[in-house]
Amino acid sequence: xxxxxxxxxxxxxxxxxxxxxxxxxxxxxxxxxxxxxxxxxxxxxxxxxxxxxxxxxxxxxxxxxxxxxxxxxxxxxxxxxxxxxxxxxxxxxxxxxxxxxxxxxxxxxxxxxxxxxxxxxxxxxxxxxxxxxxxxxxxxxxxxxxxxxxxxxxxxxxxxxxxxxxxxxxxxxxxxxxxxxxxxxxxxxxxxxxxxxxxxxxxxxxxxxxxxxxxxxxxxxxxxxxxxxxxxxxxxxxxxxxxxxxxxxxxxxxxxxxxxxxxxxxxxxxxxxxxxxxxxxxxxxxxxxxxxxxxxxxxxxxxxxxxxxxxxxxxxxxxxxxxxxxxxxxxxxxxxx
Amino acid sequence: xxxxxxxxxxxxxxxxxxxxxxxxxxxxxxxxxxxxxxxxxxxxxxxxxxxxxxxxxxxxxxxxxxxxxxxxxxxxxxxxxxxxxxxxxxxxxxxxxxxxxxxxxxxxxxxxxxxxxxxxxxxxxxxxxxxxxxxxxxxxxxxxxxxxxxxxxxxxxxxxxxxxxxxxxxxxxxxxxxxxxxxxxxxxxxxxxxxxxxxxxxxxxxxxxxxxxxxxxxxxxxxxxxxxxxxxxxxxxxxxxxxxxxxxxxxxxxxxxxxxxxxxxxxxxxxxxxxxxxxxxxxxxxxxxxxxxxxxxxxxxxxxxxxxxxxxxxxxxxxxxxxxxxxxxxxxxxxxx
DNA sequence: CAAGATCGTTAAATCGATTTAATTCAATCT
DNA sequence: AGATTGAATTAAATCGATTTAACGATCTTG
Numbered sequence: 242x243x244x245x246x247x248x249x250x251x252x253x254x255x256x257x258x259x260x261x262x263x264x265x266x267x268x269x270x271x272x273x274x275x276x277x278x279x280x281x282x283x284x285x286x287x288x289x290x291x292x293x294x295x296x297x298x299x300x301x302x303x304x305x306x307x308x309x310x311x312x313x314x315x316x317x318x319x320x321x322x323x324x325x326x327x328x329x330x331x332x333x334x335x336x337x338x339x340x341x342x343x344x345x346x347x348x349x350x351x352x353x354x355x356x357x358x359x360x361x362x363x364x365x366x367x368x369x370x371x372x373x374x375x376x377x378x379x380x381x382x383x384x385x386x387x388x389x390x391x392x393x394x395x396x397x398x399x400x401x402x403x404x405x406x407x408x409x410x411x412x413x414x415x416x417x418x419x420x421x422x423x424x425x426x427x428x429x430x431x432x433x434x435x436x437x438x439x440x441x442x443x444x445x446x447x448x449x450x451x452x453x454x455x456x457x458x459x460x461x462x463x464x465x466x467x468x469x470x471x472x473x474x475x476x477x478x479x480x481x482x483x484x485x486x487x488x489x490x491x492x493x494x495x496x497x498x499x500x501x502x503x504x505x506x507x508x509x510x511x512x513x514x515x516x517x518x519x520x521x522x523x524x525x526x527x528x529x530x531x532x533x534x535x536x537x538x539x540x541x542x543x544x545x546x547x548x549x550x551x552x553x554x555x556x557x558x559x560x561x562x563x564x565x566x567x568x569x570x571x572x573x574x575x576x577x578x
Numbered sequence: 579x580x581x582x583x584x585x586x587x588x589x590x591x592x593x594x595x596x597x598x599x600x601x602x603x604x605x606x607x608x609x610x611x612x613x614x615x616x617x618x619x620x621x622x623x624x625x626x627x628x629x630x631x632x633x634x635x636x637x638x639x640x641x642x643x644x645x646x647x648x649x650x651x652x653x654x655x656x657x658x659x660x661x662x663x664x665x666x667x668x669x670x671x672x673x674x675x676x677x678x679x680x681x682x683x684x685x686x687x688x689x690x691x692x693x694x695x696x697x698x699x700x701x702x703x704x705x706x707x708x709x710x711x712x713x714x715x716x717x718x719x720x721x722x723x724x725x726x727x728x729x730x731x732x733x734x735x736x737x738x739x740x741x742x743x744x745x746x747x748x749x750x751x752x753x754x755x756x757x758x759x760x761x762x763x764x765x766x767x768x769x770x771x772x773x774x775x776x777x778x779x780x781x782x783x784x785x786x787x788x789x790x791x792x793x794x795x796x797x798x799x800x801x802x803x804x805x806x807x808x809x810x811x812x813x814x815x816x817x818x819x820x821x822x823x824x825x826x827x828x829x830x831x832x833x834x835x836x837x838x839x840x841x842x843x844x845x846x847x848x849x850x851x852x853x854x855x856x857x858x859x860x861x862x863x864x865x866x867x868x869x870x871x872x873x874x875x876x877x878x879x880x881x882x883x884x885x886x887x888x889x890x891x892x893x894x895x896x897x898x899x900x901x902x903x904x905x906x907x908x909x910x911x912x913x914x915x
Numbered sequence: 916c917a918a919g920a921t922c923g924t925t926a927a928a929t930c931g932a933t934t935t936a937a938t939t940c941a942a943t944c945t
Numbered sequence: 946a947g948a949t950t951g952a953a954t955t956a957a958a959t960c961g962a963t964t965t966a967a968c969g970a971t972c973t974t975g
Contacts, residue, residue, distance in 0.1 A: 244637075246961055257925045261962055272923060287716060292693035293639070294961035297930050298631040300581075304690075312658050312674070318650030325676060334690055337649070337674040339662060346666075353671055379624060411781050424638075463858050494862040522859040524814035525831040527866070583931055594955045599933055634960050904937035907956060920973070928965080937956080943950070 245288045246401055254282035265290070267451065282365050286441065289330060296358065304334040307363040308347060309462075310388075310431075312339040314491065316537050320387065323541025324363060331549055342367055342431065355380060363387050368430050370396075383551040385544045388535075389432055390562050397546045397551060397560040400446040403449070405431050406533040406567040407440020410486045410515040413531070413569055415444065417485035419513055419578050420451050425469045425496060425543035426488025427458040433570040434488045435460075437517060454482065461488060466495020484575075487501060490516040490523050493530055497574070501527055514574040529572040536565050582625045591619035602627070613652040633695065641671040642885060643691035644700040645684060648798075649676040649708070651655060651828065652857040653874050654702070657724065658747050668886055671699065679704055679768070680796070692717060698885040702723050707733075716761025720888040722881045725872075727899050728768055735812040735882045735887060740770050743870040743904035744777020747823045747852040750906055752781065754914050756821035756850055757788050762806045762833060763825025764795040771798075771825045774854060778823055791819065798825060803832020811840050821912075825851040827860050830867055834911070838864055857891060866909040873902050 254261070256275060263271050264279040271279075282288075284521045296302045306390040307324060309317040317332050321337055336359070340347040351373045363384040364373060365434055370386055377384045414422055424441050425435045434542045438455065445453045456472060458465040466487065473481055487493040493516030500506045501512035508528045509513050517524055519534035543563055550559055584595040591598070592611060600608050601616040608616075619625075644661060646654040658674055664670045668754040673696070677684040681704045688710045692700050698720040701710060707723055711733055714721045723735035751759055761772045761778050775792065782790045793809060803824060810818055830853030837843045842859040845865045846850050853860055856871035860899045880900055888895055 244961090247963090248961080258962075259925060259964075260923085262686075263924085266963075270923075275923080289689070289692050289717065291634070291695065291961050293630045293633040293695060294930090295693075295963075297628070297932090298963045300930075303632070312649060313652055313655030313933095315650055315652070318655070321649050321676065322678075334675065334687070337670065339658065341659075350671075352626070353629075355626050356632075358630060360627065380626065420897055465860070491858075494859065498862045513974080521828075522831065522862070525800070525859070525864060526834045526862050527864050529864070580933090584933090585931080596934080596955060596957095597953085600954085604934075607953075613954080618940075628931050632933075634931080634962090635933045637960075810947090916975105918974090922971080923969095924968095925950105925968080929963085934959080935957090936947105937954105938971095939954075940952090942949100942951080945947090 246291070247288075249286055250288050251280045253286060265358070278516070284518075287310075301358050302361055303332065303361055303558065304336050304357075305361045305363065306350070306357070306359045306546075307335050307337045307348050308340050308354075309337065309365050310340055310342050312337065312366065314461075314489075314518075316489075316518045316535065318363065319537035320541040323538035324545050325541075327542045327545035330342060331465065331545075333478045333549075335363075335545075340367055344368055351376065355382065357374045358382075360386070361552045363544050363548060368432075385548045385550055385551070386407065387540055387544045390564065393420050394562060395560055397547045397562065399540050399563045399565075401535045401540070401565045401567050403436035403567075405541070406517060406535075407442075407486070408439035408444045409440075409443035409569045410437075410517070410533055411441040412447075413482040413571070413575060414486065414513055414515060415448050415451060417484075417513060417575055420526045421453075421482045421490050422451065422486060423456055423473070423482035424456050424488070425456045425458060425466065425492055427465075428460070429457065430462075437486075437488050443460070458488075460493065461491055463491050463495040463498070465491035466497075468495075469501040470496050470503075472501040474499075474506075481512075484514070485512055485523040486515045486517075488517055490518045490520045490530065490532055492516070493523065494526060497526060497528060497530065509576055519570050524572065526574075528574045531572045531575040532570050533567045534570050535567050540565065580866045582623045584625075586623055587625050589615065590623060591616045595603065615887055617679050621802070623762045638697055638909075640669065641673050641694075642695055642882075643687070643694070643696045644674045645674050645677050645687050645691075646674065646702050647677055647679050647704065649674065650797075650825075651855075652859070653826075653872065655854045656874035657878040660875035660905075662878075663883050664879045664882035666751040668882075670886075672882075677702075677704055677710075681705055684710065684793050687711065692719065695719075698889045699841065699903070700881050700885060702726060702765060705769075709717075710748070712778045720885055722885045724877055731899060734884045734895055734899065736877050736884065736900045738877070738906075739904045740773035741777040741780070743854060743872075744774035744779075744823070745781045746904060746906045747774075747854070747868075747870055748778040748781035749784075750912060751821040751823065751850055751852060751910070752785050752788060754821075754850060755911055758790075758819045759788065759821045759823060760791050760793055760810070760819035760835045761823050761825070762795060762803065762829055763798070764802075765797070766794065768798075770849045771869045772824050774823075793826075793830065798828055800828050800832040800835070803829035803834075805832075806835040807833050808838075811836075813842075818849075821851070823852045823854075825854055826855045827855045827867065827869055829853070830869070831860065834863060834865060834867065846911050846913055856907050861909065863911075865911045868909045868912040869907050871907050872904050877902065 523530040776869040
């Protein structure tokens with residue numbers, strides 16, 4: 242029993258394997274009566290196409306790969322949904338893997354997609370996208386970078402201006418009257434993090450008399466945020482920042498949590514707080530958080546569009562770099578009385 | 579250029595394709611000198627195995643499929659991570675798709691995995707698991723249900739006792755002195771939801787003089803939670819529940835948010851609140867939420883273990899149903915003064 | 916009515932890697 | 946020397962679906 246192939250179906254329907262294939266792929270070339278007979282045989286035997294064989298012949302698969310930095314992060318959850326929605330309408334499946342912000346895993350996963358001869362890859366790269374991009378490119382597999390652009394224009398990307406986001410956040414804090422700002426985030430090897438920091442510095446440099454400091458974290462998580470705060474708690478009021486900008490919302494939630502637990506510092510009175518990503522949860526936080534919003538879903542959708550147009554090989558195709566602008570969403574964590 | 583195959587590698591290295599394959603798969607059967615020569619040719623040409631061809635011959639792939647109800651939900655994020663961690667150690671890749679709590683999507687995705695001849699499928703079913711399970715089973719593809727068991731013992735599953743979870747939550751509310759409890763959740767077609775409700779009813783029935791009502795929601799999201807509250811806000815104090823138990827944390831966060839925004843009802847004084855899943859964010863909520871914790875990561879890990887042992891076809895293999903017990907995590911939202 | 920066009924179908928080649936059975940050649944044994 | 950063993954390698958078959966070129970049958974058309 243077990244494996245039912247076209248041959249079996251063909252035998253039962255009394256036709257050749259080629260005809261079965263035609264029924265499946267170009268029914269217009271087959272007579273009505275034959276279609277019915279073949280369909281009946283297919284149902285009878287419970288036949289299911291062997292994807293591997295199909296793909297081997299076709300040379301490419303019907304799926305695309307998506308490598309994200311962290312499936313647990315709701316920002317990527319939204320991005321994935323945007324991508325999937327667009328992909329299904331094109332009859333294509335999105336296969337998701339999680340690189341965990343780890344270069345080795347990213348490499349392994351890209352290599353797997355390469356072996357699978359996927360139609361294309363959406364990549365949210367850990368550090369330097371170039372090696373992975375080169376690899377895929379040399380094999381003729383289209384790549385679109387998400388949430389990150391490359392300096393040159395040879396590869397398509399959909400990103401958000403992270404420098405602008407950092408600027409927005411810190412400028413807002415300065416406008417709210419704060420003069421000692423701490424940036425919490427890391428590792429700096431992640432481009433989004435360093436870009437946001439660059440933006441923050443830029444905003445600081447536009448004003449005189451603003452102190453700025455950086456607290457490096459090993460990862461972008463709630464616990465890392467909590468840990469980063471410990472350093473601040475011991476200081477006396479004059480040495481302590483009166484505002485914190487974090488590289489993402491998870492960190493911000495961690496910071497907030499630890500401040501509340503410590504009990505002697507109030508948000509926003511003593512410390513204002515701005516996060517990044519505007520995930521659903523920040524508006525339900527102990528103190529609703531001001532955050533920088535990125536159009537996650539839209540990024541996913543646009544990325545699929547770019548990828549498919551590149552994969553369909555329009556002769557006049559040229560890589561495009563789409564850059565969305567982030568927006569500031571003000572909430573209680575930066576409200577001045 | 580484009581496609582480099584074993585043939586090209588073999589030609590350049592001056593050996594037969596079979597030897598190249600041996601170098602790749604059983605290097606012990608090949609002499610040292612030959613290995614080196616082949617490796618050199620592989621590097622030189624940038625050869626990458628064609629997964630489809632490999633799999634066609636092998637009859638099965640090196641990946642397993644995981645269908646979750648909602649990638650955006652951190653509970654599944656943790657589950658995915660647990661599964662991936664276990665899988666990589668076995669050299670297997672996890673392909674994730676999101677059914678969006680939609681039966682048609684689930685069917686499509688299961689069918690895709692079927693075509694791909696995956697090693698096995700981890701399924702978190704929308705409604706009735708049976709059709710999908712039957713299909714995969716009849717094709718000899720192992721299935722493990724996650725976050726949901728089937729009444730009979732013919733299929734492996736890793737789940738959490740949702741009835742017990744509902745009981746835990748409501749019993750706690752009653753012990754805290756509440757006597758009018760509302761359950762917020764839906765759609766009831768999702769087994770987890772109805773099980774939690776069953777547990778809640780059970781706890782209610784063990785005490786005299788406890789009022790209980792059900793507010794049905796169309797989905798398990800923050801907005802759905804907010805919407806569900808609107809009904810309660812208009813009531814006067816005697817008709818209003820003094821405690822709410824929600825089918826998951828997202829709903830609870832929505833409920834909390836709307837109560838805070840409305841302004842006239844305090845948590846926990848006027849309304850106590852218990853959520854479900856204990857996602858990271860609930861401890862950073864405006865009022866840290868009491869919740870029912872499920873060992874998400876552990877579920878993912880265990881599911882992979884069961885799947886692999888079934889796939890490896892130990893002769894003495896029998897399906898196992900692993901049921902974990904949920905635990906109550908008490909926080910401010912149910913603190914009595 | 917013969918020559919061509921059309922339609923439905925099929926036989927056979929193909930995609931690329933793996934595997935089995937066969938072959939070669941050198942080393943070991945009697 | 947002749948026979949035996951063993952290791953290294955190869956030729957050829959195979960997995961299952963798709964596709965190309967060819968075929969026979971029916972239908973047009975001049």
